[in-house]
Amino acid sequence: xxxxxxxxxxxxxxxxxxxxxxxxxxxxxxxxxxxxxxxxxxxxxxxxxxxxxxxxxxxxxxxxxxxxxxxxxxxxxxxxxxxxxxxxxxxxxxxxxxxxxxxxxxxxxxxxxxxxxxxxxxxxxxxxxxxxxxxxxxxxxxxxxxxxxxxxxxxxxxxxxxxxxxxxxxxxxxxxxxxxxxxxxxxxxxxxxxxxxxxxxxxxxxxxxxxxxxxxxxxxxxxxxxxxxxxxxxxxxxxxxxxxxxxxxxxxxxxxxxxxxxxxxxxxxxxxxxxxxxxxxxxxxxxxxxxxxxxxxxxxxxxxxxxxxxxxxxxxxxxxxxxxxxxxxxxxxxxxxxxxxxxxxxxxxxxxx
Numbered sequence: 130x131x132x133x134x135x136x137x138x139x140x141x142x143x144x145x146x147x148x149x150x151x152x153x154x155x156x157x158x159x160x161x162x163x164x165x166x167x168x169x170x171x172x173x174x175x176x177x178x179x180x181x182x183x184x185x186x187x188x189x190x191x192x193x194x195x196x197x198x199x200x201x202x203x204x205x206x207x208x209x210x211x212x213x214x215x216x217x218x219x220x221x222x223x224x225x226x227x228x229x230x231x232x233x234x235x236x237x238x239x240x241x242x243x244x245x246x247x248x249x250x251x252x253x254x255x256x257x258x259x260x261x262x263x264x265x266x267x268x269x270x271x272x273x274x275x276x277x278x279x280x281x282x283x284x285x286x287x288x289x290x291x292x293x294x295x296x297x298x299x300x301x302x303x304x305x306x307x308x309x310x311x312x313x314x315x316x317x318x319x320x321x322x323x324x325x326x327x328x329x330x331x332x333x334x335x336x337x338x339x340x341x342x343x344x345x346x347x348x349x350x351x352x353x354x355x356x357x358x359x360x361x362x363x364x365x366x367x368x369x370x371x372x373x374x375x376x377x378x379x380x381x382x383x384x385x386x387x388x389x390x391x392x393x394x395x396x397x398x399x400x401x402x403x404x405x406x407x408x409x410x411x412x413x414x415x416x417x418x419x420x421x422x423x424x425x426x427x428x429x430x431x432x433x434x435x436x437x438x439x440x441x442x443x444x445x446x447x448x449x450x451x452x453x454x455x456x457x458x459x460x461x462x463x464x465x466x467x468x469x470x471x472x473x474x475x476x477x478x479x480x481x482x
Contacts, residue, residue, distance in 0.1 A: 171245065172197070172199065172243060172244050172245030172246075173197040173245050174197065174245050174246040174247070174248065175195060175196070175197045175198050175199075175241045175242075175243050175245060175246070175247075175248040176195045176196045176197060176248055176249060177193055177194070177195040177239070177240070177241060177248050177249055177250075177251050178194045178195045178196070179193075179194045179195075179251070180192070180193055180194075180239055180251045180253055181194070182469075183251075183252065183253055183254065184253065184254040184255070184256065184358045184359045185229055185253075185255065185256075185358070186229065186255065186256060186335075186358075187229050187230065187231055187232075187233055187255065187333070188228055188229060189228065189229045190218060190226060190227070190228050191226070191227060191228070191229060191239075191253070192224060192225070192226050193207060193224065193225040193226075193227070193239070193241060193251075194223065194224055195223060195224075195225075195241070195248065196222070196223055197222065197243070197245060198220065198221065198222050198223065198224070198225055198241055198243065199222055199243050199244075199245075200221065200222050201220060202217060202220040204244070205220075205241065205242060205243040205244070206241075206242055207225055207227050207239060207240070207241050207242075208239065208240050208241075208242065209229060209230055209233040209237050209239055209253060209255075210233065210237030210238060212230045212231070212232040212233055212237075213230065214227040214228065214229070214230045215230055216228040216230070225241065229253075229255060233253075233255040234255050234257065234332075234333055235254070235255060235257050236252060236253070236254045237252075237253055237254075237255065238250035238251070238252060238253075239251050239252075239253045254358060254359050255333075255358075256333075256356075256358030256359070257329060257330060257333075258327060258328065258329050258330075258356075258358065258359070259326075259327070259328040259336040259355075259356025259357065259358065260325070260326070260327050260328075260356055260357040260358075260359075260360060260382060260384060260446040261325060261326040261327075261328075261338045261354070261356055261357070261382070261446070261448070262325050262357075262380040262381060262382035262414060262446045262447055262448040262466075263325070263338075263340075263354075263378075263380040263448040263450050263464060264314065264322075264323065264324040264325055264326055264338070264340075264414075265322070265323055265324070265340070266314060266315040266318060266319065266320055266321065266322045266324065267320065267321045267322075267323075268320070268321075269342055269343040269344065269345075269346060270315075270340065270341070270342045270343075271313070271315055271340065271341045271342070272313075272314040272315060272324075272338065272340050273311060273312065273313055273314060273338065273339050273340070274288065274311070274312040274314060274326065274328070274336060274337075274338055275309060275310075275311055275312075275336065275337045275338075275339065276302060276304055276309065276310045276311075276312070276328065276330075276334055276335075276336050277304075277308075277309045277334060277335045277336075278304040278305065278306065278307065278308055278309070278310075278332070278334050279307060279333070279334075279335070280306060280307070280332055280333060280334075281306050281307065282306050282332065283303065283304065283305050283306050284303075284304050284330055284331045284332040284334065285301060285302070285303055285304070285330070285331050286301070286302045286304060286310075286328055286329065286330040286331075286334060286336075287299060287300070287301055287302075287328070287329045287330075288300040288301075288302060288312065288326060288327070288328050289326070289327040289328075289329075289384075289412075290314075290317070290318050290322075290324050290325075290326055291324065291325040291326070291327070291382065291384065291412050291413055291414055292318075292322060292323070292324055292413065292414065293323050293413055293414055293415065293416070294410075294413065295410040295411060295412055295413040297412050298317075298318065300312070300317055304330075304334065314326075323414060323416055324414065325380070325382035325384070325413075325414035325446070326338065326356075327384050328356060335355075336355070336356045337353050337354065337355055337356070338353065338354055338356070339351060339352070339353035340352055340353070340464070342452070342462060344376065344452040344460075344462060345452075347454070347460065348452055348453065348454050348460035348461065348462065349460055349461070350452075350460060350461030350462045351461075351462070352450065352462050352463050352464040353464075354448065354464050354465065354466060355466075357446045357466050359444070360382075360384055360385070360443075360444025360445055360446050361444055361445070361446075361469045362438060362439050362442070362443075362444065362445070363436065363437070363438040363439070363469065363470075364436075364437045364438075364445075364447040364466075364467025364468065364469060365434075365435070365436055365437075365467055365468045365469075365470070365471060366379075366434055366435045366436075366437070366447075366449045366465070366467050366468075367434050368434070368449070368451070368465075369395075369419065369432070369433040369434060369435055369449065369451070370431060370432045370433065370451075371419055371420045371423045371424065371425050371426070371431040371432075371433065372425070372426070372427050372428075372431055372432070373425060373427055374453055374454045374455065374456070374457065375451060375452075375453045376418070376420065376451065376452040376453070377418075377419040377420070377449065377450075377451045378416060378417060378418055378419065378449065378450050378451070379393065379416070379417040379419060379435065379437060379447065379448075379449055380414060380415075380416050380417075380447065380448045380449070380450065381407065381409050381414065381415045381416075381417070381437065381445055381446075381447050382409075382413075382414045382445060382446040382447070383409040383410065383411060383412065383413055383414070383415075383443060383445050384412065384444070384445075384446065385411060385412070385443050385444060386411050386412070387411055387441075387443055388408060388409065388410050388411055388441075388443070389408075389409040389439045389441065389443035389445050390406070390408060390439065390440050390441040390443075391406070391407045391408070391409055391415075391437060391438065391439050391440070391445065392404060392405070392406055392437075392438050392440050393405040393406075393407065393417065393435060393436070393437050394435065394436045394437075394438075395419075395422070395423060395433045395434075395435055396433060396434040396435070396436070397423075397429075397430055397431075397432065397433050398428075398429030398430060398431070398432035398433065399428075399429050399430040401430065403422065403423065405417070405422050409445070419433070419435075435449070437467060446466075447466070447467045448464055448465065448466055448467070449464065449465055449467065450462060450463070450464040451463055451464070
């Protein structure tokens with residue numbers, strides 16, 4: 130009996146207040162546990178570091194680089210303004226490749242949305258303007274503008290012609306639905322004009338500028354180029370030569386309201402370089418005959434690439450037309466807009482030997 134009494138003494142009851150306290154602690158733990166678990170497993174908000182390119186037409190493939198896009202797309206998406214992209218080439222946690230969707234127009238903000246939230250915005254421009262630095266209506270040259278309206282509604286375009294002395298003139302062009310209009314620039318601006326062009330439209334269109342020439346009265350040919358959608362600060366050109374039988378030019382358009390201070394760096398085939406500074410007044414165009422700067426000689430020191438940059442913050446547009454009589458037998462010419470940045474990969478559809 131005494132042993133039993135000692136065992137009973139060791140078994141003490143828990144006061145009612147303590148039971149209540151333990152119950153409250155248990156209830157708090159049960160309530161807070163789901164929130165803590167959710168917070169610990171919530172997907173992070175995505176971040177965009179860059180977009181390449183930062184301007185382009187509908188259907189252009191862009192690359193979004195960043196973090197926390199998630200390993201697979203699932204229900205996530207990229208938006209161009211209010212329009213969601215629907216065509217994706219690839220999707221990973223750090224990179225998205227998609228195409229600019231139909232309905233993107235003007236300057237928009239691009240974002241990425243996942244179940245972690247919506248990212249920061251980066252700017253992208255779908256062209257409402259087309260810029261052409263090159264243009265000439267002198268003897269032996271014909272300049273044209275071709276404006277295509279692929280839309281189902283009529284639209285209007287405004288063409289601004291910019292001359293070397295800073296003067297301008299304008300022309301309005303009506304373009305019917307699903308049609309094309311052609312402008313003969315020589316008739317509009319008159320003869321012997323070095324002219325740059327800006328085309329602005331109310332709705333999405335496409336603009337090219339073909340030119341036909343008999344350079345020097347003997348080198349016959351033609352070239353055409355698409356308009357540049359956005360003035361930039363820097364342009365790069367890989368091709369260029371001042372050997373006999375070649376005539377390279379650099380045409381700089383300043384469509385802004387402030388004069389542009391421009392530096393041209395010629396990277397020569399022998400490893401040397403040469404710098405040139407030019408001043409381009411507002412709403413005008415300037416032309417450089419490269420042989421006046423580098424001279425002419427049949428050696429690698431007269432092969433060149435060029436970097437053209439505005440050093441005072443203005444946006445410019447730069448083209449490099451070249452005229453030639455290749456090997457004394459193949460006359461002609463070509464023209465190209467500058468690349469706005471170096472890249473690691475380039476693709477060419479054409480090629481024939």
